[in-house]
Amino acid sequence: MSGGGRVSIVGAGPGDPELITVKAMRRLQEADVILYDRLVSEELLAYAKSGALLVYCGKAPGHHAMPQEVINEQLIKYAKEGKAVVRLKGGDPFVFGRGGEEALALAAHGIACEVIPGITSAIGAAAAADIPLTHRGIAASFACVTGSRCHGEQEPVRWDLLAHGVDTLVIYMGVSQLGNIARELMASGKDGATPVALVEKGTTDRQRVLTGTLRDIERIAAAAELENPALIVIGEAVKVRAQLNRLLSSSEALLA
Ligand code: SAH
Numbered sequence: 001m002s003g004g005g006r007v008s009i010v011g012a013g014p015g016d017p018e019l020i021t022v023k024a025m026r027r028l029q030e031a032d033v034i035l036y037d038r039l040v041s042e043e044l045l046a047y048a049k050s051g052a053l054l055v056y057c058g059k060a061p062g063h064h065a066m067p068q069e070v071i072n073e074q075l076i077k078y079a080k081e082g083k084a085v086v087r088l089k090g091g092d093p094f095v096f097g098r099g100g101e102e103a104l105a106l107a108a109h110g111i112a113c114e115v116i117p118g119i120t121s122a123i124g125a126a127a128a129a130d131i132p133l134t135h136r137g138i139a140a141s142f143a144c145v146t147g148s149r150c151h152g153e154q155e156p157v158r159w160d161l162l163a164h165g166v167d168t169l170v171i172y173m174g175v176s177q178l179g180n181i182a183r184e185l186m187a188s189g190k191d192g193a194t195p196v197a198l199v200e201k202g203t204t205d206r207q208r209v210l211t212g213t214l215r216d217i218e219r220i221a222a223a224a225e226l227e228n229p230a231l232i233v234i235g236e237a238v239k240v241r242a243q244l245n246r247l248l249s250s251s252e253a254l255l256a
Contacts, residue, residue, distance in 0.1 A: 005078060005079035005080060005081060005082045005083050005084065005085055005111070006079070006084050006085065006113075006114075007075055007078075007079050007085045007086075007087065007106055007111060007112075007113040007114075008027045008031075008084075008085070008086050008087070008113065008114050008115075008116055009087045009089070009093045009099045009102055009103060009113055009114070009115045009116070010024045010027055010028070010086050010087065010088050010089065010093065010115075010116045010118070011024060011089060011090075011091060011092040011093050011097070011116060011117050011118015011119070011120075012024065012036075012039075012040045012041065012044055012088050012089060012090055012091070012118055013041075013090075013091065013118045013119045013124065013203075014090070014091050014118075014119050014120065014121040014123070014124025014125060014202055014203045015039075015041060015090075015121070015124065015125075015201060015202055015203040015204040015207075016041070016124070016128075016203040016204060017041040017043040017044050019119050019124055019203060020044060020118065021116065021117070021118065023116050024116045024118065025047060027084075027086050027116060028044065028047050028048060028086055028088065029047055029048070029049060030049070030084055031048060031049070031052055031084050031085065031086040032052060032053065032078070032083040032084045032085070033052065033053045033055065033078045033083050033084070033085045033086070034048055034052060034053070034054050034055065034085075034086045034088055035055045035057050035071060035074060035075065035085070035086070035087050035088065036054065036055070036056060036057065036058070036088040036089075037057055037058045037088065037089050037090055038058025038059055038065070038090070039058070039089075039090025039091065039121075039229060040088050040089065040090055041204075044088070055074065057071050068098060068101060068102075071087075071102065072101075072102060072105035072106075075087060075102060075105070075106060075111075076105070076106065076109050076111060079106065079109075079111045080109075080111075087099075087102060089118070090118075090121070090229075091118050091119065091120040091121045091124070092117050092118040092119070092120040093115055093116075093117070093118065094115065094117070095120040095122075095144060095172075096144075096146060096172050096173065099115060103115065120144065121172070121202055121203075121229070121231055122142075122144050122170040122172070122231060122233075124202055124203040125199040125202025125203060125207075125231050125233075126170070126199075126233065127203075128199070128202050128203045128207055129197060129199045129202065129207070129209045129233075129241060130240070130241040130244045130245065131197055131199075131233055131237055131238055131240060131241050132237055132240055133168050133170065133233075133237060134167070134168070134237070135237050135240055138167070138236050138237055138239075138240065139167035139168045139235055139236060139237040140167055141166050141167045141168070142166065142167065142168035142169070142170060142235075142237075143162060143166040143168075143169055143170070144170050144172060145157055145162060145169055145170065145171050145172070145174075146171070146172055146173055146174070147171040147172065147173050147174020147175075147177045147178075147181055147232065148173040148174070148177065159181065159184035159185055159188055160184075160188040162185070163184075163185045163188035163189060163190040164188070164189065164190070167235050167236070167237065168233065168234070168235035168236075168237045168238075169232075169233070169234040169235060170231055170232070170233050170234075171231065171232040171233075171234070172231060174231075174232045175198075175221070175226060175227075175228055175230050175232075178198075178217060178218050178221055178226075178232060179218035181232065182196070182214045182215070182217055182218060185214060185234070186214055186215070190214060191214070192213060192214050192215035193213050193214070193215065194213060194214045194234060194235065194236070195211065195212075195213060195234075195235065195236060195238035195239050196211065196212050196213060196214055196217040196232065196233065196234050196238060197209055197210070197211045197232075197233040197238045197241065198210040198211075198217065198220075198221055198226055198230055198231070198232055198233075199230060199231045199233065200226055200227055200228075200229070200230040201227075201229065201230070202229075202230075202231060208224070208226075209241075210224050210226065211238065211241070211242075214234065217232075
């Protein structure tokens, strides 16, 4: 590795600070510089060694996030200075985390990096909301999809294919497009009665879960003033949550 530094692109997990891996925690404790994102739990930063430089790369309310090129430049700069650098990201770095772009930018400068996976928010939030993403007899597949490409210059998401090709859809960055996504799926023939869950601030102590159907979820989200970060989970597997809740409350009643 040239430059003497070490860059670790690290997943911090979905929100609950305890859901970080042992390896990620070790890198965090050893780092000279930590460049962290908005979705990283602040509590995790308390594990940085004293004197570590903490650099916030996320979006302050009403401001732009640090541009990706600036983040890349900083990673390169600190690595070349011989620092142990941690790039700490919410969830997993390679799931809508731009970790691949950062790894490529480093490689282009001859700097090797390691990627330490994290529990992505889909996995964390599904568990915390009692929704099995796959479930025997109900869901044999799930997909993680971005909801931010309903309109725009990037390759559009093929909602028509996803409507039928995947059992459980987990949509990231989709809150502002919720109505459009639901309409796209229904226009592609997905039943309007398909269950939907919205998991806000999943795995944190401020988690909220709202449920509805493709037909009414936009109204439910608006009425509840759904906030980011939130995931949209669509599919029959969402129904297991209610079954589980019923069973748990009846077993509590039996134990009481
Ligand atoms: N790399 C991250 C995703 C970053 S994209 C990961 O692997 O999870 C940002 C999107 O992730 C948000 O718009 C939201 O849809 C989702 N997200 C991240 N943390 C979340 C949380 N705690 N609860 C619900 N959704 C979350």
